[in-house]
Amino acid sequence: MAETLPTQTFTVTRADLIRYCGASGDFNTIHWSERIANSVGLPGVIAHGMYTMALAGRAVSAWAGAPDAVVEFGVRFSRPVPVPDTDEGTEVVVTGVVKEVTDDGLTKLELTATCNGEKVLSLARATIRKR
Amino acid sequence: MPLDQSFAGRSWPPTAPYLVGREKIREFATAIGATDAEYHDPEAARAIGYADVVAPPTFPVVITMTASSSQIVADPELGLDYSRVVHGDQRFAYTRPVVAGDSLVCVNTVEEITSRGGHDFLTTRTDVTTEAGEAVVTVWSKLVQRGEE
Numbered sequence: 001m002a003e004t005l006p007t008q009t010f011t012v013t014r015a016d017l018i019r020y021c022g023a024s025g026d027f028n029t030i031h032w033s034e035r036i037a038n039s040v041g042l043p044g045v046i047a048h049g050m051y052t053m054a055l056a057g058r059a060v061s062a063w064a065g066a067p068d069a070v071v072e073f074g075v076r077f078s079r080p081v082p083v084p085d086t087d088e089g090t091e092v093v094v095t096g097v098v099k100e101v102t103d104d105g106l107t108k109l110e111l112t113a114t115c116n117g118e119k120v121l122s123l124a125r126a127t128i129r130k131r
Numbered sequence: 132m133p134l135d136q137s138f139a140g141r142s143w144p145p146t147a148p149y150l151v152g153r154e155k156i157r158e159f160a161t162a163i164g165a166t167d168a169e170y171h172d173p174e175a176a177r178a179i180g181y182a183d184v185v186a187p188p189t190f191p192v193v194i195t196m197t198a199s200s201s202q203i204v205a206d207p208e209l210g211l212d213y214s215r216v217v218h219g220d221q222r223f224a225y226t227r228p229v230v231a232g233d234s235l236v237c238v239n240t241v242e243e244i245t246s247r248g249g250h251d252f253l254t255t256r257t258d259v260t261t262e263a264g265e266a267v268v269t270v271w272s273k274l275v276q277r278g279e280e
Contacts, residue, residue: 010164016162016164019161019162020162020163022158022162023155023158023159023161023162023163023193024159024162024192024193024196025193025196025197026196040214049218049221050189050192050218050221051163053189053221054163054165054187054188054189055163055164057163057187057188057189058163058164058165058187060188061165061167061187061188066179067165067167067169067170067179067185067187067228068169068179068181068185068227068228070188070223070225071224071225072222072223072224072225073188073189073222073223073225074220074221074222074223074271075220075221075222076219076220077217077218077219077220077221123220
């Protein structure tokens, strides 16, 4: 049976998005204004795709046991992650499975990230070099 | 309006150097909830062979997003309507992690412009190197301009 990454659950609140706006420099209004998000046809404020990808990166780095293990990392943003204006926010659940260990010591992972049971990343893959 | 196909295959001159600050890496790591000591503590980073704190894997987008938007995405000649843009794909290939103290330059290339189902797709590649030319990371982004309703 293929080795799997333990499931990691990340809580995402509006405060997290605001903090990510500041840290990343991405102040796109759909990440903090319900009014603007609705006006462009979104269900509400959504998380930055790069925030979701960063959470998936945390899961991978934690599993690899090293902050610098990732040598390749790619995703497709398949659905938005709506973040309600509540204390609880929402949850992104990340898991993964080892697809291949190459002869030169690289481990190829396929990742799954869901929110409310729906896939928010597809073609999510990371290659890591374990220490 | 479709995107200007003449942008496909074009590269731009290197951007002005971006000096990676220790506090910026800490701020970014804190924002994504990453508590690994090597992102915050220079001693911990030195213990695994780096000169200063290392950045989490998605940090380079802080640098490349600014670089590609200033040179490509915001160019009116390209014809991108940013209000209709969503992030499609993102990929990183690392030679090594970004480290505080790095002075990084970006070379942007438009790899591909395509249209499908009324939507336009723009794939950019940003090669990130040190000022001395040492490869650090290559970053691909695909932006999707949704068709007008």
